[in-house]
Amino acid sequence: MKIALAQVVTGANLAENLRIVEDRVIEAAERGADLVVFPEATMRAFGNSLLDIAEPLDGPWVTSVRQFARVYGITIIVGVFTQGDNDRVVNTLVVAQPDGLSSYNKMHLFDAFGYAESESVLAGESPTVTTISDVNVGLAVCYDLRFPALFAQNAAAGAVVNVVSASWGAGECKIEQWMLLARARALDTTTFVVACGQADPKAAGVPAVPNAPTGVGHSLVVAPDGTVLAEAGAGEELLVVDLDLTLIESTRRQLPVLANQRFRSVRA
Structure with a gap:
């Protein structure tokens, strides 16, 4: 299974962000990828209004992404915002395949490091494992990476690859935590972890929104034994990796x- 990680910087303009998606989809397809993964908040970057752009899964932005999947013959995973309630949106990861659509709603909201995602975002309620090119893939978004039980649940449901889309907040030791957590989740579950984040705006020459998690780069692919197979730098990059699924x-x-674990996940 060949996977492309599209480490990009998106902004407030939906049309421009959609153009970025199409450009990377074309490049990923040309490089032979079966799947291209985009970061969380690709539809619109954090630090901008979200309520006014949230749409249903049959809305115009997602419909365009589905068209890209059909036209270029590739599966696309991308972070969007769908409609919630009480003036909140849902942080949604869409899986657009040439012949279908599935999605995951972020379960663990980033109420940490002085940021309160729950003020504007409604949490999802259940994990999602979807099938891409006959491979079971679990889905996660950003802060989810800190919660091993979600990844264990995905593995129990048959996932051999866990995809994490993120807009990781910058700060002291945050890159080290990002990489450590991705490796830990791979080891927890003996799955591949494909972790794609927004690029560092500064490295990409784009102004960052103050006090918003706008990305640090360093997207990576981790083997089920915790080995880092590939890692991007801080700036914008398309990382293409061929997964050897026999390693599972x-x-x-x-x-x-x-097989050896004796505890089942419970909610505290």
């Missing part, structure tokens, strides 16, 4: 953590 079976023979 061989790793699980040597490290059967899923």
Whole structure:
């Protein structure tokens, strides 16, 4: 399975962000990728109004992404905002395949490091595992990466790849935490972890929105034994990685953590 990670910087303009998506989709398809992953908040970057642009899954922005999937023959995972309630949106990860659509609503909201995502975003209620090119793929968004139980649930539902789309907040040791957590979740579940974040605006030459999680770059792909297979830098980049899915079976023979675990996840 060949996966492309589109590490980009998006802004407030929906049309411009859609153009960025199409450009990277074309490049990923030309490089032979089965799947291209975009960051959280690709539709519109954090630090901008979200309520006025939220749309249903059959709205114009998502419909355009679905058209890209059909035209270029590639599956697209991208972060959008759908409609919630009480003046809140839903932070949604859309999976647009040439012949279908599925989605995941971010369950763990980023109420940390002085930011309160729950003030404007309604939390999702359930995990999602979808099938892409006959491969079971679990979905997660940004802050979800800090919660092992979600990844364990995805693995229990058959996921052998976990995709994380993020707009990771900058700060002291935050890049190190991002990388550590991605490797830990791979080891927790003996799955591939494909973690794609927004690029660092400064590295990309784009003004950052103050006090908003606008990205740090360093998208990475981690093997089920915790080995980092590929890592992007801070700026904009398209990282293409061919996953050797036979590593799942061989790793699980040597490290059967899923079979050996004795606790089941519970909510505190």
